[in-house]
Amino acid sequence: MKRNILLNPGPVTLTERVRKAMIRDDWCHREPEFAELTREINAELVRVYPDMEADFSAVMMTGSGTSAVEAMLASFAPDSATTLVLANGVYGERMAKMLAAHRKPYVMLRGGWAAGVDVDEAARVLGRHPEITHVATVHHETTTGRLNDLDAIGALCRAGNLSLLLDGVSSFAAEAIDAEAWNLAGVAATANKCLHGAPGLSFVIARNALWSDAQTEASSVYLDLQAYYAGQHGDGYSPFTQAVPAAFALQAALIELRAGGGWTERRRIYQQRARRINEELTSLNIRMLLKEKEYSCVLRSYFLPDGCDYRVAHDAFKRAGFVIYSGQGQFSENLFRLANMGAIGADDLDALAGACADIFGPYK
Numbered sequence: 449m450k451r452n453i454l455l456n457p458g459p460v461t462l463t464e465r466v467r468k469a470m471i472r473d474d475w476c477h478r479e480p481e482f483a484e485l486t487r488e489i490n491a492e493l494v495r496v497y498p499d500m501e502a503d504f505s506a507v508m509m510t511g512s513g514t515s516a517v518e519a520m521l522a523s524f525a526p527d528s529a530t531t532l533v534l535a536n537g538v539y540g541e542r543m544a545k546m547l548a549a550h551r552k553p554y555v556m557l558r559g560g561w562a563a564g565v566d567v568d569e570a571a572r573v574l575g576r577h578p579e580i581t582h583v584a585t586v587h588h589e590t591t592t593g594r595l596n597d598l599d600a601i602g603a604l605c606r607a608g609n610l611s612l613l614l615d616g617v618s619s620f621a622a623e624a625i626d627a628e629a630w631n632l633a634g635v636a637a638t639a640n641k642c643l644h645g646a647p648g649l650s651f652v653i654a655r656n657a658l659w660s661d662a663q664t665e666a667s668s669v670y671l672d673l674q675a676y677y678a679g680q681h682g683d684g685y686s687p688f689t690q691a692v693p694a695a696f697a698l699q700a701a702l703i704e705l706r707a708g709g710g711w712t713e714r715r716r717i718y719q720q721r722a723r724r725i726n727e728e729l730t731s732l733n734i735r736m737l738l739k740e741k742e743y744s745c746v747l748r749s750y751f752l753p754d755g756c757d758y759r760v761a762h763d764a765f766k767r768a769g770f771v772i773y774s775g776q777g778q779f780s781e782n783l784f785r786l787a788n789m790g791a792i793g794a795d796d797l798d799a800l801a802g803a804c805a806d807i808f809g810p811y812k
Contacts, residue, residue, distance in 0.1 A: 452766070453796050456773040457590045457618055457747050458513075458641040460790030462697070469700035470646060470693040477692055483684025485695055490680060492702045493651055496620070496643075496711055500627050506653045507676040508698075510691045513617035513638030516650035518546045519671035520613055520636040521584065524658055525552045529581040531613070532557065532573060534565045534601065537591030538776050539615055543584045550667040555580065561591055561778065562737060567600045574608060582611045582633070588619035588744040591776050592737055593785065595623060595744035602630025617641060617650075621711045622718055622746055622789075633658060639694060642714065642746060644790055645701040648694030718745035721788040721797065728801040732808045737783060747787040749775065753811035758784060761807055768803040 454461045475482050486508060493506040509519060517539075525531045525547055533544045536559040547554040557573055559566055565585065574580055583605050588595050598614075605612045611633035616625065620637035634654035639645030652673055659677045666672035675687045705714065722745060726736070729750060737749040752758060758774050761784065765772050775783030 450769060452771055453769055453792060453800070454771045454790060455765075455786045455788070455800075456771050457785065457787045458638070458789065459647045460640060460644055460787075461792060462644065462646065463701075463704060463791045465704060466644060466646065466697045466700045469696040472693075472696050475692050477690045478685055480684070482690070482692065482695070485699060486680050486686065486690070487684050489695060489699055489702065490651075492699075492706075494653060496702075496705065497625050497627070500625075500653065503655055504627065504653050505656055505659055505677070505681065506651050507673055507680050508649055508651045508690070508695070509671075509673075509676055509686070510648060510689065510694075511650050512647070513615075513636065513641070513650050514542070515671065516636035516638060516652050517543065517615050517617065518550075519668070519673050520634050520652045520654070521546050521552070522550050522668045522671045523652075523666055523673035524611075524613060524634055524654065525550070525554075525582055525584065527552060529553065530555055530577060530579045531582040531584050532570065532577070532580045532610075534570055534583065534585040534596075535559065536563055536565055536594065536596070537561050537586065537589035539586045539589055539591065539617070543586070543615060547584070552667070553579075554584075564594065564742070565596050565601060567597065567604060570601070571604060574604070574610075580610065582613055584613040584615075586615040586617075587625075587635075588616075588623060588746055590618050590747055590785070590787075592779075593743045593747040593749045594738055595619070595742065598630055599626070602626065602632070605631040618746055619744060621705060622715050623711075623744060624715075639698045639701065642711075642789055643698065643701050643705060646694045646697035648691035649698055715745050718788055721792060722748060724797050725786055725788060725800065728804050729808070732804060733812050734804075734808060737779070746789060747785055749779070749783050749785045752782055752784055753808055756808070756811050764807045765803055768799070768806070770800055770803060 490506040622642035
């Protein structure tokens with residue numbers, strides 16, 4: 449089969465090592481060898497950010513990144529107090545929907561999708577709602593590619609002693625996470641984005657105090673993180689069937705991350721790729737939605753040229769071996785998005801430059 453280079457925001461193009469890891473022997477998830485693998489993966493996940501290792505623990509679950517975010521909110525957002533949701537895209541607004549579904553009190557500060565979180569307005573909301581004890585937001589909002597200003601949001605949390613619940617699904621292992629400065633309580637993420645694992649597994653990393661002192665009665669059976677913690681940090685077993693081949697892949701991906709210099713080196717590589725792609729598109733008069741400094745290292749959003757239909761462009765890129773991604777909601781007709789995660793080499797970037805010239809050149 450022809451090799452596709454995935455430029456969508458997850459899943460990613462896998463390395464050969466990670467792909468081959470999935471075809472190991474068949475394992476039962478309730479055997480001691482898989483329990484030990486679970487412990488190893490959880491320990492390595494916390495080591496991705498060394499400053500978190502002493503005070504945080506991870507649990508792994510079968511499901512997408514969305515399931516990890518929902519599990520974090522279902523397990524740690526309070527029932528007797530209020531969570532402030534800071535939303536400026538699809539995924540922040542989805543956090544509010546999750547809280548509503550689990551009947552947990554929340555207030556949402558909804559911002560424009562092309563705008564950053566208004567931290568000053570957030571401070572005013574907090575002043576009007578003294579019952580707020582938690583803040584939930586998205587680190588990298590892939591609706592647009594914006595990297596939200598977590599230094600400012602985190603400072604607000606720390607000053608007000610508010611617990612931060614962070615959607616790090618598309619930032620974990622590629623962007624800085626300062627747990628202490630941000631008053632981080634928990635972060636949810638997934639195997640199949642910046643970690644370069646396979647789809648099927650996600651995880652939540654939370655402060656040890658949260659694991660030992662349940663704040664609320666869980667509003668879900670499958671998403672009850674306390675049950676995962678009790679099993680995985682007890683006898684090593686999970687309450688439900690885990691995606692065993694995806695766990696093999698995640699173990700291999702974590703080994704590659706560490707051997708490759710960790711999250712800081714991955715960020716540098718992503719930044720280098722993003723600059724190369726942007727230079728090619730800029731030469732074709734393709735404009736970015738946001739300012740360059742506002743983007744994460746993971747993904748950028750671009751306006752389609754006048755007269756260019758997204759579906760036509762998508763199919764042309766796919767014939768050339770690349771999968772691109774459309775905008776969402778209000779941006780579905782005029783934006784496309786390009787991520788730069790996964791196993792992408794210099795030759796792939798050269799081929800992408802040629803495809804961009806062929807597809808967008810006639811609109812220049």
